[in-house]
Amino acid sequence: MTPVSTAFRRFHWLNGLWPWLCAASVALSLLMLGALLSLLLVRGLGHFWPATLEEITLRSGDTFAGHAVREVALPQQAGDERLYFTGNRDIEGARWRWVAIDEIAERTQPVDLIRLERSPWGDFIGRLVALEQPDQRFEGDAAWQRLTALLALPANQRQDSQLQLATADGQTVRQPLANVISAQAPNAMSWWQKTGAWSEAVWLFLSEGPRAANTSGGVWPAIFGTVLMVILMSVIVTPFGVLAAIYLNEIAHQGRLTRFVRVGVRNLAGVPSIVYGVFGLGVFVYGIGGSLDTWFFSDTLPSPTFGTGGLLWASLTLALLTLPVVIVATEEGLARIPDAQREGAVALGATRLEMLTRIVLPTAAPAMLTGVILAVARAAGEVAPLMLVGVAKLAPQMPLDDEFPYLHLERKFMHLGYHLFDTAFHGEDVQAAIPLVYATALLLVLIVLGLNLTAIFLRHYLRRQRGNEC
């Protein structure tokens, strides 16, 4: 016996540990997935919860108001420092303040602290002293009640008013009501009221456009752009994908060439999405779009109409990208139909078209649907090719409006994934934008996972049903 194998014997019990490493890999993957999802859930949804405002007095005597964001260890010395969001950019020049915890003398949570969302200048945190109208002046509690009543009205029916505000350190400022979007006194709110405010904030996030360089407001145009693009894409990809699958599976001679083509189609699913983006830019935008411009829109040249990225080109590119997904899924469905059914139909005198439309396609329909859903899920999460073929940071006009021809295929559009990328990496105040980025990421993940789950259940259901039949 060689010494190696005796050594191997001696540590034989170590061999029993390998399966544990394998089990831990599963656990680690689950842990990472769970951590990612819960991080998105907690941060994405938690941002909309009205944060408790604090009034901080430092040992130096300085006072300010804000809400605590996070704590990190101080560099080079013991102790922690805390980041506060203080708002009031017009007064203090900055919206954030780092404070070493040791320097805090007192933290209180006065109920009269309010938070105003304004445009321009972003949030104000401080106290409401008075509300002045041309004929009347409200002070204290009456002012707050009057303010909430005014803000409940639509913007054009609000009376002209001036707010007299005081910051925590006693500076007073005047603020026209016209620039105020919403007001909140989170410290005075009950848990129930906070829940209400939270759901309202979530709704506004889903239904409004971005404001203040993406640091507040919502993502509605991005949702709209994503959905519109995905719908257009499915309209394009479904017929072509199904046609190609039927051709490959039912009509083409099943020889070496067909097998080759099938492997090729399957492999296109593995080609990086950015390559499709390059193809879309070169062929659709510069090639076809450029020609369309010279033929039909020469009066607006050199500013391009179709010769630049737009909704149509993005949908076409993504349709090409998701084509293999649809083809593969449909083919799977077609292959699972027993040949006896086809032969039976033909034996009864049906032509091939009749056999296809009455027997094969209805049975394969759920498989096609699965393919389209998977394609939509892939397209909704794809960003890289869109950066080349027509996504915009901020689209001034929606691609669908009441102006003829209603659907503007040449316009640029906003996309959730790109909005996320742009806000997180090109924003001017990334710190302020991160909570909204979390919320956007959560939304995107929910959409994509929801679509995928639908496809999985559909496929599962389909297999079970087919299993009973055979």
Added chain:
Amino acid sequence: MIPPRLTSTRQPLRQLQDRIATGLITAGGLVVLLAILAIGVFLLWETLPLLAMGDTLALAKLSPLAWGTLKAALAALLFAVPVALGAAIYSAMFMSPRLRSRIKPALEMMEAIPGVVVGFIAGLILAPWVERHLASAMVLILWLPLSAALAGLLWQWAQTRLRGRLSFSWAGVWLVPWLVLMVAIALWLTPWIEQQLLGGDLRQLLDQRFGIDYATRNALIVGIAMGFAVIPGIYSLADDALADVPSSLVEGAQALGASRWQALWKVALKAAGPGVFSAVMIGAGRAVGETMIVLMASGNTALFSASPFEGMRSMAAAIAIELPEASPGGQTYHLLILAALVLFIFTFLVNTLAEVVRQRLRRRYNQMEATS
């Protein structure tokens, strides 16, 4: 049911309809196939002008990008391959079938998480955290496998009653809280140990004593983030390959006295080897072409550096950033299209190879099952 008799005048019409439909489907199918073919042709056509320009600048400009691509892919595979293969081995050979039917779709869901989301978490959340807690991150990488082994040892010494309750075939799930606990312990202890042993921050130490630069967004971060994105693909295919190994093989080995692990290591893994290989190849293809994660987590600096603590710029990321600004017909434009062509050819070859290997393997299994 008696089919309705058709008048003879409708018969030719039906035949005609059938012809037309067949023609249309054929045309549609061929158009799709041609469109797919067009991608390759277009990329080749657009890189031809580079030959005409005929200078060596192309190589000089593309090589750092190629290096960055390889580095990022390698970092991702270093993390993903062990984890994904381990998970595949466990779920195909040890996990209870009921659990497997739940866990597998859950892990495959991981693949659906969009690259931007992973990139955002990696670039803006993970990267600053690792920068501040470099020592903890390094300790975790060693500590996680150790704590798994520790769980194994404890379990083997534990009483039979406990073993019955925490069966190994469910270990993939109940190890999750154990790992959470271990991570918490590591995070709690490391700063203290770091202070005692190194007398300060590991990052400063690296910089002062060894002169190693640390970029916030680096290959380590890309490796973890892209590894996360690549794991499910490798896992799913490798798991399929292992589960498809005819059970007579493994059972035969066990009947001859091999332990489950020996049967797996010496028989099943050898039989499924090509399938596992093709899974890794497909993972590599995905890692090479992934754009958003590298774009967001790598810092995008076109450097020639092998250090895991420095950034890189990959071909896919360079295309995404530079191509919209490159004027069509210019040199940069053609260069970037060359990069796209390289990506296309590489992933296409890798995937074809993997597919061929897999088909051959499936045929072999079928033969094996037929003969047994």
